[in-house]
Amino acid sequence: MSSYQTVRAGAKQVVKLLEKFPEEPFKYLVSFKTTQLERFSRIAGLPISQKDSSELSNKASIDTIKDVVNRTSGPLGLQKDMLKKMQAAIPHDQFSETSMKEQVNALSNLVGNKYKTYYDVGDKLYKPAGNPEYYQRIIDDIQGKKKENILDGLRTVFMGR
Incomplete structure (x- = not known):
């Protein structure tokens, strides 16, 4: 060829x-x-x-x-x-x-x-003990699945959850 x-x-x-x-x-x-x-x-x-x-x-x-x-x-x-x-x-x-x-x-x-599976990180990074839903909320917000209203956002900022 x-x-x-x-x-x-x-x-x-x-x-x-x-x-x-x-x-x-x-x-x-x-x-x-x-x-x-x-x-x-x-x-x-x-x-x-x-x-x-x-x-x-x-x-x-x-x-x-x-x-x-x-x-x-x-x-x-x-x-x-x-x-x-x-x-x-x-x-x-x-x-x-x-x-x-x-x-x-x-x-x-x-x-x-390949690199996501090769360098797999555990749940310790994906779901930190201080705020286990943090990354899932960000992904849901980016994908438009679940929107937070202003009160939920303020509660998250002040309470940390």
């Missing part, structure tokens, strides 16, 4: 792992999952899914930026030295077989929670 085919197969593995990657609980301007799906789908030669393309439709893609920078000698009135700096800053996806294997390995470790 040639190097190009190996990199392409690795990119397909990365795309499959990224599809298993959980959604981010907070919506930001740029999503890790969405940007990496776009990047590795392009390398693997796969189409970008409709959901991902709708999120990216109102943002300029890397390909669009590359096209604008490479198409003209001085886009948008930029000086030559600024144009050279922009061209140097544009990422070039040139993966080798080893770097693609490292990408697949790192992402599979993240998806599989």
